[in-house]
Amino acid sequence: GAGVSQSPSNKVTEKGKDVELRCDPISGHTALYWYRQSLGQGLEFLIYFQGNSAPDKSGLPSDRFSAERTGGSVSTLTIQRTQQEDSAVYLCASSHRTASYEQYFGPGTRLTVT
């Protein structure tokens, strides 16, 4: 079956503009995660959705970052008023239940803020 997909694969934007990143998880996976990875670094947790529960937003770095998950499936990560330090690869993952299960990652969106 299809894996996790993300779009766009690459995004170049000017400082101050808003961007939306999309994630389509594996069908039937109730858990969805967003991570950020700066060049040569590990993954930084951003936000976690589990079913219809309130999302865990504890990793969002500022109030310019927000995410939603519609209908328990597709998720959109929005970054408002982008800054150069937002440049990174944004990775989405889904899992069958919780983090106790393996996570399936999408290919990521490489965001460059100029």
Add this chain to the structure above:
Amino acid sequence: SQQGEEDPQALSIQEGENATMNCSYKTSINNLQWYRQNSGRGLVHLILIRSNEREKHSGRLRVTLDTSKKSSSLLITASRAADTASYFCATDANNAGNMLTFGGGTRLMVKP
């Protein structure tokens, strides 16, 4: 700060040699997972070891877990050039809700 820290940060070996990567973490965990990442894009799950397990094998991979030392190791035997990638450990800390915390990764290069 990161829950997991990999050691070494970078490792270069010849094809056919074994590669050992280590991971240390700070808090009690439910399980520890190892992931592989090629070219800075999506991660691929390799193996999961639960806190009550000490060793696990999958093909050429061998993972050990020592909860008393809060450490894990990933051994890749008979390495191949195709094993060149970054390897990350990730922990599901039992007091961290449902979040996986990733270490900084080990960059492995296998020379043909």
